[in-house]
Amino acid sequence: MTSARDRVLASVRTALGRSDPLSEAQTKIMRTYLAEHPVGPRPQLDWEPVARFSERARLLSSTVEEVAALEAVPAAVAAYLRAHALPLQAIVWPQFERLDWSHAGVSVAARKAQDQDMVGITGCFCAIAETGTLLTLSGADAPPSTSLLPETHIAIVPCARIVRSMEDAWALVRSERGALPRATNFISGPSRTADIEQTLVLGAHGPYRVHVVLVRS
Amino acid sequence: MQISSMHFKARATQKLADPDLREALNGLKQRFVPGRAAVIAELDNFEEIREAAAEIRRRTLEHLDFFLETFERKATERGAVVHWAQTWQEANDIVLKIARDNGVRKAVKSKSMVSEECALNDALEGAGIEVVETDLGEYILQLGREPPSHIIAPVIHKTRDQVSDLFAEKHATPRKTDIGELTREARERLRPHFLQADMGITGANFVVAETGSTLIVTNEGNGRMATTLPRVHVAITGIEKVVPTLEDLATLLRLLPRSATGQSISNYVSVTTGTRGDDEIDGPQAFHIILLDAGRSRILASEFRDILRCIRCGACMNHCPVYQSVGGHAYGWVYPGPMGSVLTPNYIGLENALDLPHAATLCNQCGVVCPVKIPLPELLRKLREKQYERGLRPKRERAALRCWSFLAAHPRLYGWVTGAAARVLSWMGGDRKRIASLPFGRGWTEGRDLPAPEGETFRALYARRGAR
Ligand code: SF4
Numbered sequence: 001m002t003s004a005r006d007r008v009l010a011s012v013r014t015a016l017g018r019s020d021p022l023s024e025a026q027t028k029i030m031r032t033y034l035a036e037h038p039v040g041p042r043p044q045l046d047w048e049p050v051a052r053f054s055e056r057a058r059l060l061s062s063t064v065e066e067v068a069a070l071e072a073v074p075a076a077v078a079a080y081l082r083a084h085a086l087p088l089q090a091i092v093w094p095q096f097e098r099l100d101w102s103h104a105g106v107s108v109a110a111r112k113a114q115d116q117d118m119v120g121i122t123g124c125f126c127a128i129a130e131t132g133t134l135l136t137l138s139g140a141d142a143p144p145s146t147s148l149l150p151e152t153h154i155a156i157v158p159c160a161r162i163v164r165s166m167e168d169a170w171a172l173v174r175s176e177r178g179a180l181p182r183a184t185n186f187i188s189g190p191s192r193t194a195d196i197e198q199t200l201v202l203g204a205h206g207p208y209r210v211h212v213v214l215v216r217s
Numbered sequence: 218m219q220i221s222s223m224h225f226k227a228r229a230t231q232k233l234a235d236p237d238l239r240e241a242l243n244g245l246k247q248r249f250v251p252g253r254a255a256v257i258a259e260l261d262n263f264e265e266i267r268e269a270a271a272e273i274r275r276r277t278l279e280h281l282d283f284f285l286e287t288f289e290r291k292a293t294e295r296g297a298v299v300h301w302a303q304t305w306q307e308a309n310d311i312v313l314k315i316a317r318d319n320g321v322r323k324a325v326k327s328k329s330m331v332s333e334e335c336a337l338n339d340a341l342e343g344a345g346i347e348v349v350e351t352d353l354g355e356y357i358l359q360l361g362r363e364p365p366s367h368i369i370a371p372v373i374h375k376t377r378d379q380v381s382d383l384f385a386e387k388h389a390t391p392r393k394t395d396i397g398e399l400t401r402e403a404r405e406r407l408r409p410h411f412l413q414a415d416m417g418i419t420g421a422n423f424v425v426a427e428t429g430s431t432l433i434v435t436n437e438g439n440g441r442m443a444t445t446l447p448r449v450h451v452a453i454t455g456i457e458k459v460v461p462t463l464e465d466l467a468t469l470l471r472l473l474p475r476s477a478t479g480q481s482i483s484n485y486v487s488v489t490t491g492t493r494g495d496d497e498i499d500g501p502q503a504f505h506i507i508l509l510d511a512g513r514s515r516i517l518a519s520e521f522r523d524i525l526r527c528i529r530c531g532a533c534m535n536h537c538p539v540y541q542s543v544g545g546h547a548y549g550w551v552y553p554g555p556m557g558s559v560l561t562p563n564y565i566g567l568e569n570a571l572d573l574p575h576a577a578t579l580c581n582q583c584g585v586v587c588p589v590k591i592p593l594p595e596l597l598r599k600l601r602e603k604q605y606e607r608g609l610r611p612k613r614e615r616a617a618l619r620c621w622s623f624l625a626a627h628p629r630l631y632g633w634v635t636g637a638a639a640r641v642l643s644w645m646g647g648d649r650k651r652i653a654s655l656p657f658g659r660g661w662t663e664g665r666d667l668p669a670p671e672g673e674t675f676r677a678l679y680a681r682r683g684a685r
Contacts (some may be wrong), residue, residue, distance in 0.1 A: 005301040008456065008510045012282045012624075015518035022283045030283050033276075034427050034461055040269040040468035043260045112498045115412055131482040142495035144445050148438060166467040180428050182493050182500050183445065187487035191438035193400060194478070195354035195370060197377050199246035201400045204353060205407065206485070207437025 003049025045164045047127040050214070053162045060189030061202055066159075069217050071155040073156055074104035076213050081106065081119065084209070086152055090119035094141040096156065113145040120150035120207075126161040126169050127212075131188060134212070135169050138183035147187060153207040155187075158215045219336075222549035222561050225572035227419060229547040238544050241376050247533040249370075252479020253586070260471065270472050271590040273465045274526035277457075277484060278517065284426040284459045285508065291429025295491025297504040308509045309340035312418070312451055315505050316346055319449050323417040325407075327433060327440040328352040329420030330368055330529065331453050331509060334564070337418070345541075348418075349410045351439040353403050360387045366545030368552065369477050369531040374544045407439070417443030419503065421454035422529070423469065425504070427462045433474060434483045439636040441487050450489070450501040456508050457525040467628075469528060472588035476530035512564040521596055524559045526589040533583035533593055539576050548573065555583035555593040560602055568609055574600035632676050639661045639670045646670075 002010075013019060022030065054064045067076050073096075081088050088106045097110040113120055123142065124134040134155050138144045147153045163169050166186075173180065191206030202208055228384035232238055257263050277284055289299045302308035308331075316324070324346060326332065341348040350359040358364065361383050365371030374378070380399055385392035388406065393399050419440055421431040431452045433440040444450050460466055474480040477674075493500035500575075516525055534540040534554025545553035549570070552560045558573040567574075574597050577583075583593040604610050605618065624631045646651050646669020655662045673681075 003301070004303050004307055007303050008301045008508070008514065009282050009285065010302075011510065011514035012285070012456065012517060015514045016279065016281065021286075022280060024237070026280065027283060030280055030461075034287070037427065037462035037464045039275070039464050041262055041265045043262055043266070043471075060484075070624070115408060123555040133482055138497060138500060139494070140498070143497065143499045144441070145499045146443050148445060166470065167464055170463040170467065180430060180488065182489065182491055182497065184430070184488035184490065185441065186482070186488075188482045188484050188486075191436065191484055193353045193437045194248075195352070195357070195372055196375075196380055196396045196399060198248040198370065198373070199377075199396045201397050204400060204437030204439070205351065205404055205411075205442055 039114075039167045042165055042167065043130075045130060047129070049162045049164055050159050053127055053129040053132055054214070056129065057189070057210075057212055058132070060132050060210075061188045061192075062132065062212055064212045064214060066214040066216060068159075068215075070099065070156075070215055073213055073215065074099050074101045074106055077121065077154055078104040078106050080154065080211055081152075084152070087118050090121050090154070091117050091146055091150070092121040093123055093143065093146055095123060096121060107163070112143060115149060115151040117150045118150075119152045119154065120146040121154045121156065122147045123156045125163065126163050126172050127157050128164070128166055128169055128186075129162050129207040130165045133166075136183075136185045136187065137173070137177065137181045138185075139181055143216075144183045144185055147185070150204050151203070151207055152209045152213045153187075154213065156213050156215060159217075220550050220565055220569065221563065222570035222573055223577055225547055225549060225570075229543040230574070232543040232547050235666060236498050237376050237379065238374055242541060242544055244370075244373060245535050245541050249479060253476060253532060253535070256475045256479050256481050260475075263539040266468060266471055267588055267590060269468050270528075270588055271526060273460060273468060274528070274589050277459055277461060278522060278525055281456065281459070281517065284461060285456060287426040288424055288429055288458055288459050290510075291426065291442060292424075292431075292491070292506055293429070297427050297429065297491050297506055300505060300507045302507055302509045303511070305335040305509070305511050306624050308335050308507050308511070309337055311505075311507055312337060312453070313346075315341060315449065315451055315503075316341070316344070316416060319415065319503065321346060321449060323347045323349070323410065323414045324411050324418050325349050325351050325414040325439075325443050325447065326355070327417070327419040327435065327443040328355050328371065329418065330365075330551055331455055332418065332422050334511065335453070335509070337453070348351040349407070349414070351407050351411065351437075351443065352435075353400060353437060355385065356403055356407065360384075365548070365551070366553065367531060367534065368529055374546060375604065411439075411442045414443075416451060417445075417447040418451045418453065419443050419620050421452045421506075422473065423460045423466060424454060424508075425461075425463060425466060425488075426459050428490055431490045432466065432486065432488045434470070434486050436478070436480075436484040438485060439486050444487060444489050444501070445499055449503045449505070451505045451507065452489070453507040453509060455513055456510055457513050457527075461660040473528055473530055476532040476586065476588040495558065501624060516563050519563070520599055521559060521563055523591050524556065524563070524596060526568050526591055527556055527560075528589055529556075530588055532586040532588065533591075536582040536586050538578055538580065538582070548576065555597065556591070559593060559596045559600065563634050567607065571604065571609060574604060630682065632674070635674050636677060639674050642667075643669050643671060
């Protein structure tokens with residue numbers, strides 16, 4: 001008995017008018033296409049990326065602030081949490097555990113997110129100006145659940161990591177990482193739904209709030 | 218999902234008389250249509266991107282076996298298990314086997330139309346596995362035991378009041394009317410399911426050949442939950458969903474959320490590649506991908522191949538005057554609107570969906586908005602021709618068409634008959650110049666008067682004026 005795989009592929013080939021796999025010449029053309037992965041037409045992207053990112057992120061109902069350096073992040077986070085009457089307690093990506101959180105009055109834990117966690121602090125691999133989007137790549141020091149389970153997600157974004165488009169983000173992933181990690185997440189603002197009467201509600205299953213802290217240097 | 222596409226006319230009549238439905242469907246015209254127009258305008262080269270998107274889909278379909286095999290190889294290299302299914306039954310059996318092998322008792326699902334095709338929930342429940350829909354719309358439908366009526370906004374047919382009643386009854390909580398509170402209630406109900414589930418089941422908007430990744434586009438975050446928290450992830454999708462490269466994906470993603478919900482980008486675009494690394498603290502341990510044929514290769518072989526380019530954005534139904542009036546349930550199966558009227562007869566047989574190719578005015582709104590340039594009206598017309606050829610239309614209609622075709626091929630006779638008909642109709646119109654009831658056309662005149670023709674026929678007029 002042939003396998004479902006063989007049967008499906010055979011009927012696809014028959015449908016395409018062939019009885020065998022793609023000819024060698026055709027295969028070569030397609031392989032080249034995959035290897036070269038050409039970039040398609042993009043809209044005009046002639047704005048200043050940091051300003052554009054902030055503008056688009058705000059349109060997606062994220063909030064954005066800017067600090068001078070990474071060391072200033074804990075104080076900014078503490079001020080944000082106080083202003084929103086949120087607990088001064090957060091889970092963080094392991095890569096940010098060593099910032100001076102206690103000085104700012106925030107207690108952090110670098111572990112897997114749990115249901116009760118109210119605030120999750122992450123970084124990002126890069127951010128996309130065209131749409132105001134964060135890109136996170138999963139890894140030992142970047143667990144995806146941190147940006148998902150807590151009601152408030154705070155993202156630390158170095159200005160230098162803001163690229164123009166998704167194509168540029170892929171180029172950066174290719175050059176810096178080579179392969180995609182298990183989870184590649186594009187995050188564009190707080191989670192939302194409009195399923196009931198097409199009325200927009202923020203905070204469906206993921207965070208209610210996304211706050212972006214831009215780091216200038 | 219149970220198939221009842223044979224009864225479009227009867228159901229449509231019923232739906233037209235439902236005032237709640239009419240109110241609910243207003244959202245289409247008020248939000249989806251202008252929403253799409255506004256974000257399409259952000260792209261200065263929309264048509265260029267649209268042509269590129271159509272070309273990506275064409276290229277994929279023409280070399281589908283190659284891209285599927287490439288995808289399979291890459292996904293397998295990364296630790297995913299790729300399964301193939303020729304039928305809905307086979308796909309369900311694969312999911313059940315994965316569930317058994319992994320001791321799964323509870324599964325959470327993120328919206329998947331392919332799983333609706335398979336009636337996967339029934340299969341899981343039949344095997345004693347609890348399955349929870351987690352997309353807010355799908356969750357509401359599961360509570361009310363209803364099928365979806367739209368591929369993007371599955372409960373578009375329901376009003377807030379109906380959801381309030383349903384939640385109060387099923388959750389046994391005080392009735393809430395605020396949409397924010399209703400959403401919060403669903404979130405709180407569903408969170409424990411995410412945390413307890415052994416298996417997450419998702420569809421895939423695309424799968425990427427180059428990297429062996431699957432991808433889902435969601436707003437609520439339930440898709441991310443279902444692919445992050447349970448220990449087993451199963452993604453089930455059609456074989457036509459493959460795209461070659463990540464760059465191609467970027468092109469398609471400029472169009473999909475814009476066409477679907479009027480967003481420049483959806484909240485979450487979640488790309489999943491293989492299983493979790495040894496040092497990762499979250500993510501599933503097992504990742505299964507099911508590639509389903511179930512009629513797709515048959516469509517690939519037919520003159521309806523273009524419909525396989527479809528990226529399931531829903532724009533064609535949002536802009537369809539018929540869908541806007543009757544909603545999705547009238548179409549009787551998973552896929553409504555123009556794309557559904559092409560897909561359903563192809564999947565379940567033309568003889569089982571007789572009215573669907575006619576459930577359109579051929580106004581071409583769908584063709585204009587389709588982000589991958591599928592010539593929907595042309596495909597619907599082809600289906601009508603096929604029905605005629607296979608003798609699937611009523612005798613009287615076929616006789617009428619034969620008469621007309623005979624007349625159209627004999628211009629003199631045509632001129633004489635139409636001239637006579639115009640005189641008769643004009644006489645019937647009387648002083649009011651309107652015909653309240655037309656023999657052979659009662660269905661049409663039931664809801665409105667036919668304006669009676671006045672004066673000459675166009676041909677007579679043209680002949681006279683042309684001579685001058
Ligand atoms: S046929 Fe075109 S417009 Fe309709 S759902 Fe598919 S891609 Fe969208």
